[in-house]
Amino acid sequence: MTHSIQVKDLTLNFGSVSVLKNMNIDVAEGEFIVLLGPSGCGKSTLLNCLAGLLDITDGEIWIKGKNVTWAEPSERGIGMVFQSYALYPQMTVRGNLSFGLKNARMPKEEIDKRIARAAEILQIEPLLDRKPAALSGGQRQRVAIGRALVRDVDVFLFDEPLSNLDAKLRSELRVEIKRLHSRLNNTMVYVTHDQIEALTLADRIAVMRGGLIQQLAAPQEIYNRPSNLFVAGFIGSPSMNFLHGATIDGGAAFQFANTKINLAGYEGGAILERPKAILGLRPEHLHIQDHAEPGLTIPAVVEIDEPMGADSLVWLEAEGGLKMSVRVPVERRMAAGTAVHLKVDIPKASIFDTASEQRV
Amino acid sequence: MVDVATHGATAHGATGVQPRGAKPKRRFSGGNIMLYGTLFVVSVYYLLPLWVMVMTSLKGMPEIRMGNIFAPPVEITFQPWVKAWSEACTGLNCDGLSRGFWNSVMITVPSVIISIIVASVNGYALVNWRFKGSEVFFTILIFGSFIPYQIMLYPIVILLRELHIYGTLYGLILVHTIFGMPILTLLFRNYFSSLPEELFKAARVDGAGFWRIYLQIMVPMSLPIFVVALILQITGIWNDFLFGVVFTKPEIYPMTVQLNNIVNSVQGVKEYNVNMAATLLTGLVPLFIYFVSGKLFVRGIAAGAVKG
Structure with missing residues (x-):
């Protein structure tokens, strides 16, 4: 070169x-x-x-x-x-x-x-x-x-x-x-x-x-x-959803409020156990579904949806008052107040160490 | 995107013709009468002395002695003007104001040109070619304009003597050039700093150096401020009395000094008509400059002088 x-x-x-x-x-x-x-x-x-x-x-x-x-x-x-x-x-x-x-x-x-x-x-x-x-x-x-x-x-x-x-x-x-x-x-x-x-x-x-x-x-x-x-x-608009929590079980899972998310399939380095960590999820790497799957979904309540032409943004509130956004096909309209579950696409997620702010 | 644009256009067109501009005002409104009345009174106030001067200068001495300074001349005579220009005596010279006029021209023209060239390059360098201490340099320069002239008179006399140009036109030109520097540099600096810096950068990428950028990029964009500087300097130097009387000698006195000598001569009869004509002649040059360049002057002042 x-x-x-x-x-x-x-x-x-x-x-x-x-x-x-x-x-x-x-x-x-x-x-x-x-x-x-x-x-x-x-x-x-x-x-x-x-x-x-x-x-x-x-x-x-x-x-x-x-x-x-x-x-x-x-x-x-x-x-x-x-x-x-x-x-x-x-x-x-x-x-x-x-x-x-x-x-x-x-x-x-x-x-x-x-x-x-x-x-x-x-x-x-x-x-x-x-x-x-x-x-x-x-x-x-x-x-x-x-x-x-x-x-x-x-x-x-x-x-x-x-x-x-x-x-x-x-x-x-x-x-x-x-x-x-x-x-x-x-x-x-x-x-x-x-x-x-x-x-x-x-x-x-x-x-x-x-x-x-x-x-x-x-x-x-x-x-x-x-x-x-x-x-x-x-980078990214709207920006990535950041979930503040901790990695537990030797890095096998992420604890966020009362939700435990299984980290199997994460593409990155050794997660280890970190008392303070951040799970970053882009709006298009979350999927809205009606039923919970333990270790794979986050419960949330729909606040508003914003149809943007090509697709639609749904704003939700998860545990602890955390605001999250999810990108969905524009045909899918969500009524405010609906309780849903967000399925996490772990291979596309990012985990950051809270202290160093670096990706794991 | 396209859809939105055409949509907007048709929506606009559908509303049809709309009135443009401000709502017309009645010509004889109370406000207008007040406004023009005031303007009229003020202009009379300022024009009256001019009227008196012009009328007096066109009268013969017998008519002046009868009083009635506001009355137009019964018999118009241009003799006072001729006398003021070419015959009035100051000291040993009896060739009128014409000598002073040409002296003033020979002082003003080079002083104006040199001071504007140097000051514009100063301003350009201070804005675009910052060097270590350039701000300090500028501050000192500006500080110079706050020192009263009287304090500097004697030191300058000594300085000019040591340079062997005391009592010459060159000496006076040098003094005028230097004393024009603070205000002119400030003027040019402010104007140049209002020009986009990216133009200067683009010219540097295009391989232009200090002088080429100055001459081909900066100067062509700065006509208004050059006009302002020109007017300030011409009127300032033309009207200067103090430096003229201190740094020159009788043969090369500028017009203002000569005018003073004519008007204030204590011998013989006071020739008011000649004095008036001489005063008008001396004021003609700045007056002419103002009339010719008034519009550009305002534009230039608005563009650069008040900013920064």
């Missing part, structure tokens, strides 16, 4: 505040990496460090086998797309696309050729002589992507490129970015706080929090086996 980007022990401090802590990431060539996290987690900061727009405190950044830690942004072989598009307002689209190439003293024919190619890929040919103010949001973002495209770089950096667009355009451009990636096969690093974008686009997702990478793995791995409580709660 050849590395496109390598981040080695990257640390960034603003004064006494530590923003990024000892980060290590290897990105393979052609890989689509998404940096995901709540605001203030350092994901955009990390991207700016990769782009060379922020000087790092310690560590190294390698792009395409070259140490670019102290290289100028333009010398790193990167193209960047910004949230606010950042198009130069006084220049036409053509001027925007050619600005960087002119700075690199590229011959005019080559510039024209590259602009023509980018315009064709992004379907912005009719817009080339317009000013950014005369473009819609989606068109602007296309031009901004074009500006990275004409540079013919190995690495694309996206800083929340879709956040300023409305929901419909966002999903359209999301598909387009994915198409672009499969056509160009560049390395892409994409910052977002939107987990749908992350899950749909990424080859691997880096979930970040407080300047640290919590988990770096493929989307399905992150979704199914979150490495800790934060990742489990952050």
